[in-house]
Structures are given as structure tokens and as C-alpha cells.
Amino acid sequence: MTHWLPDLKAGTGPLYVRIADAAETAIKTGALADGAKLPPHRDLAYDLKVTIGTITRAYALLRERGLVSGEVGRGTYVQGGRRDASPAGDPLTSAYGGTRALVPPSGKLRFDTTAAVDVGQAEIIGRVMMEIATEHPSEISSYTRTVSPDWAEAGRRWLAQGGWAPDPETVLPQLGVHAGVNAVMAAVTGPGDRLVCEHLTYSQVARSATLMGRRIVLADMDEQGVLPEDFERVCAREHPKAAFIMTSGQNPTTSCLPLSRRKDIIDIARRHNVWLIEDYLYGGMIADGIPTLAELAPDRTFILNGLSKSVAAGVRGAWVACPPHMAQRVRLTQKLVSGGLPFLLAELSARLVLSGAAEEIRDRVLTELAEREAAARRLLAGQQFRSHPRLPFLWLKLPEPWLSGTFKQAALDQNVLIDDEDEFKAARTDRVFHHVRIGFSEGRDRQISLGGLETIGRILHQAPSGEGAVI
Known part of the structure; x- marks a missing residue:
């Protein structure tokens, strides 16, 4: 030093x-x-x-x-x-x-991930992959040039909510939700165009947009999600081409946008000719019954959902439902941005959904998450945080005098990796929230996860002293 x-x-x-x-x-x-x-x-x-x-x-x-x-x-x-x-x-x-x-340090408990809990899904996935390799050797050895009707049907089922489901002709498989959002951004925006994001969101989308030459503009939010009046202000002043919104199970705040606000957002988007990109990855897990933006405005909304949080992150399966006249454009941009879709993963994702295996795994994952969330409420009793029994993370408000970055370092010193609030800021902002996100889905052994939550609880009851140390 x-x-x-x-x-x-x-x-x-x-x-x-x-x-x-x-x-x-x-x-x-x-x-x-x-x-x-x-x-x-x-x-x-x-x-x-x-x-x-x-x-x-x-x-x-x-x-x-x-x-x-x-x-x-x-x-x-x-x-x-x-x-x-x-x-x-x-x-x-x-x-x-x-x-x-x-490259994260080894030997740490990964509370900075929200991938699907390990509930033994590898055995099911391995069996399905073996079937695919046996039945489709030529497709595996070649490039994917067509989209199977089964792939679109699987996406239609996975994206369906309540009594609504997209038209299968508008559904395209993607290499994960993030990759799908990138394909949509490439389809509806160009270099220099603006993308609206909430102050706190899955900010890797914002970083991808910036890397692609798009500009991020922020819309204010509260405990229920994006504020329509500020979305209106941003649209009027900045003239964005698209908005990225997580309507239910918002990451990292867990908020769910009320129906009235969803309708307001759609009206504003229509008046200002703004495309809506609806990330429903966590919303599909919550299944709160509130109509999606895609159901309310299918002509203007791209909705995405996938398998990474509720079935298996390593499969990288996801789907996007597009406005009817935009599906082929997104299919082209998806190929140009990512290089194309692997047959094996697209077929695997479809079979998992169509066979009912994905739903079975999801049910087991959600059951385990409910147990862990209930334990988090018990172990962090007295602290202020937002959580949901079907979500793999909680949004923790830090008591005085903790700062988000300092608390993250203190947790690291105790061998626990967490995310500070800056990880979720889509762009530079003066807003300070004094929160951290705690993910608790890693690992098959629930007791290890609970041990990490106990560590977080101990740190919260101690005062910061020095660079992440506690006394």
C-alpha cells in the first residue's frame, strides 16, 4: 500500500x-x-x-x-x-x-444474486437435454434458421397472465430477458435516442443502452413505482423513443405499479409516441392479477419474461411478445445484436414449459422462497425493509448512521456479498435512498442462506467504524 x-x-x-x-x-x-x-x-x-x-x-x-x-x-x-x-x-x-x-471474490456468500433457488432442477433439465440431443442431432450441429411454432407457443404460455395471453405470432424466444431488451432497444431506437428509466431499476439495461449509444433519462418514483406526472414531464422535455419499466415485483424496490398508474403511463406514452418495454421477469412470479401494460396496450408494449429467476438461470430461456407489426424487426435485431439463438437452449426452454416441468420447478422454487422470506422477516425483525413471499430479494432501509456503500463493505468483511443502491441507479442522480438489496436465493442449503441473514442482522445492530469494519 x-x-x-x-x-x-x-x-x-x-x-x-x-x-x-x-x-x-x-x-x-x-x-x-x-x-x-x-x-x-x-x-x-x-x-x-x-x-x-x-x-x-x-x-x-x-x-x-x-x-x-x-x-x-x-x-x-x-x-x-x-x-x-x-x-x-x-x-x-x-x-x-x-x-x-x-470477477467476484471466492468463498463469499452470494447475496448479490437472485437466480432461481437450486431445488434439484438439474436432473430434470439434464434428462430433457438428452432427449433433444437424441432426437435432433442435425439441428444441434447447425445454425438456427427458423422459429419453431412450439417455441412461440411456450412463450405465449409463459407470458400469459390471468385471462390474457399474447398472440403466438408476436412471440419470439430470446437468450434471456436482458438480451431480449437489447434486441427491442435496437429495433425501436437509434444512436442518440433517449430511453426513460426509473431512478432505481435493473440498471444493466441502462448500461447496455449507453454502450449502444442511447441516452438515459430518469423518471421519478415513489413506493408504488414510477410517477406518471414525472413521466409526462420527461416525455414532454426529452422526447424519448422508449421507456423501460418493471411494473410488478420491481427490482430492487419490490413495488407493484397500480392499475390507475399503468393506464396513465399508457395514455402519456401514446400522446408522446413512446414505446413501452415491460420487464415482467419478477411480475410473473408474483402474479398479482393487475393487468400488464401489454394487455392494456398491445399495440405499444413489448413484454418480456423468462426462466432465470423461477426455473434456472443457466438455461437463459426467455420470450418477448411484440406489437404485431414489430415481431419481424425484433427477430432481425435479436440476430444482429446477439449472433442468433442456440437451438438447444430454445428447444430446452420450450420443452420445459410445454411439458409442465417449468411450472413444477417454479412451484418448488416459490415454496422455498416463501420459507426464506418468512425467515428473513423473523431474523430482521425491527428493521425497515420491503419484501414479498414470491421474490428472491428484499429492499432494506439502513438505520443511522449507515451509508449504502459502507454497509456493503461491512457485509463483505463478514464474507457476504450484497448490492448497494448505486448498483440500481440507471444514471447519475442526486437522489440518495440509504438502502441495500439483499438476495437470498443462492444455494440449495437453506441454513447457509439463513446464516447470511443472521450476519446481516448483527451488522445492522452495530455502528460503522472505519472501512466496513464494525465494533
Whole structure:
């Protein structure tokens, strides 16, 4: 570790900016060499007599400038000499990679994932894959050039909610919901166009959009979801081409958009000619009975759902239902963006759904999630958080004086990986929520997951001291 202490008497502006400016000067002059490890947050905060949060913001600003790379659990390094040891050490990864480590440290409990719980689905999936390989050897050895009617029918069934189901002719299989959203964005927007996102959302979609040359604009939200009046403001001022919205089981807040707001959003989208991209990955698990945007406005909405959270993330199965005249365009952009759909995975996903195996697995997953969510309510009693018996995560409000990033580091020090609120911010915003997301679906052994929740509970009852340490 390099001994470095900036002179805060020089410069103007907030302390964290002056610290970052001093570090940038030291890097450019060689006082901080490539690969040098910056002092830990707690040490530098103590030496400078400032808060941990000030140092965290300064280091974050340095990452934005592409001058340092952060390695979870290992420290912050000057960009350059350690690129071989840190895949996240290049400016592109720093800009688009989010707050998670590109290569997560080993030996940690993964509460930063919400993949389907392991309920023994591998045996079923393996048997179906063997059947496919036996029955379709030529299709497996070649490229996928057609979409089987069975694939569309499986998507129609998986996307269906209540008494509504999309027309199978509008349904296309995708290589996961995220890839499907990318295909839709490529179909309905161009470089420079704007995409509306909520302040907090599945922000990897926003990063993908930015990487593709689209611009993110934010619509405000409350505990029920996106605010129609602010969506109207954004549409009138920014003229976006599309909006990405998670209507039910919103990630990370768990909110469900009321029917009245859904109707308002549709009316606004129609007036301003905005496409709606409805991520229903968690909504399909909740099955709250509220009509989807796609049911209310099939002419304007692309709805997506898949298998990753309720059946098996490794299958990468998903479907999108498009407005009738847009299906072929999305099929083309999906091929251009992803390189095409693998026959094996598309056929596997369809067979799992059409045979009833996917529904059987989902029922087992949801049963296990309900047990874990109930345990979380017991173990975190007295804390403020939002959860749902059918969702694999909870949205935890941190008590004073915890900050989101500091609490994340404290959990890491106790061998638990969680997500701070910045992981879900679609773009730069002044909003601070003081929340973290806790996923609890990892692993087949429920007791290991409950042990992690107990660890989170212990940290919450202790005060932050230093860089993620607790006393």
C-alpha cells in the first residue's frame, strides 16, 4: 500500500472533489505510480479527519475519471500496472460495469444474486437435454434458421397472465430477458435516442443502452413505482423513443405499479409516441392479477419474461411478445445484436414449459422462497425493509448512521456479498435512498442462506467504524 496524504488546503469545492483532484495530480506527476494501491478508506479518513463517506465519494469520482480501479475486498489501485490482475481495470469496464466486481471474490456468500433457488432442477433439465440431443442431432450441429411454432407457443404460455395471453405470432424466444431488451432497444431506437428509466431499476439495461449509444433519462418514483406526472414531464422535455419499466415485483424496490398508474403511463406514452418495454421477469412470479401494460396496450408494449429467476438461470430461456407489426424487426435485431439463438437452449426452454416441468420447478422454487422470506422477516425483525413471499430479494432501509456503500463493505468483511443502491441507479442522480438489496436465493442449503441473514442482522445492530469494519 502506498503512503499518500493529499494537501486539502489547495483547491476549492467539496472535500471529496479536492481529494480526487489531488489524487489525479499525484497520478499525472507520478507521485502515485501505475498499480499503486491507495490507502484504505478508513485510514485516509482518519488521517484527513473526514468521514468514510467523503473518501468513498472521492474514490468513486476517481473511478468515473478512469484513473483507478476498485477490486472488491482487495482495495483501490491506480489504473495501469495491475490490469492483468484486475479485469475491471480498464475505463470501459469502470464506466459500464456497475458496482459489482467483474470477477467476484471466492468463498463469499452470494447475496448479490437472485437466480432461481437450486431445488434439484438439474436432473430434470439434464434428462430433457438428452432427449433433444437424441432426437435432433442435425439441428444441434447447425445454425438456427427458423422459429419453431412450439417455441412461440411456450412463450405465449409463459407470458400469459390471468385471462390474457399474447398472440403466438408476436412471440419470439430470446437468450434471456436482458438480451431480449437489447434486441427491442435496437429495433425501436437509434444512436442518440433517449430511453426513460426509473431512478432505481435493473440498471444493466441502462448500461447496455449507453454502450449502444442511447441516452438515459430518469423518471421519478415513489413506493408504488414510477410517477406518471414525472413521466409526462420527461416525455414532454426529452422526447424519448422508449421507456423501460418493471411494473410488478420491481427490482430492487419490490413495488407493484397500480392499475390507475399503468393506464396513465399508457395514455402519456401514446400522446408522446413512446414505446413501452415491460420487464415482467419478477411480475410473473408474483402474479398479482393487475393487468400488464401489454394487455392494456398491445399495440405499444413489448413484454418480456423468462426462466432465470423461477426455473434456472443457466438455461437463459426467455420470450418477448411484440406489437404485431414489430415481431419481424425484433427477430432481425435479436440476430444482429446477439449472433442468433442456440437451438438447444430454445428447444430446452420450450420443452420445459410445454411439458409442465417449468411450472413444477417454479412451484418448488416459490415454496422455498416463501420459507426464506418468512425467515428473513423473523431474523430482521425491527428493521425497515420491503419484501414479498414470491421474490428472491428484499429492499432494506439502513438505520443511522449507515451509508449504502459502507454497509456493503461491512457485509463483505463478514464474507457476504450484497448490492448497494448505486448498483440500481440507471444514471447519475442526486437522489440518495440509504438502502441495500439483499438476495437470498443462492444455494440449495437453506441454513447457509439463513446464516447470511443472521450476519446481516448483527451488522445492522452495530455502528460503522472505519472501512466496513464494525465494533
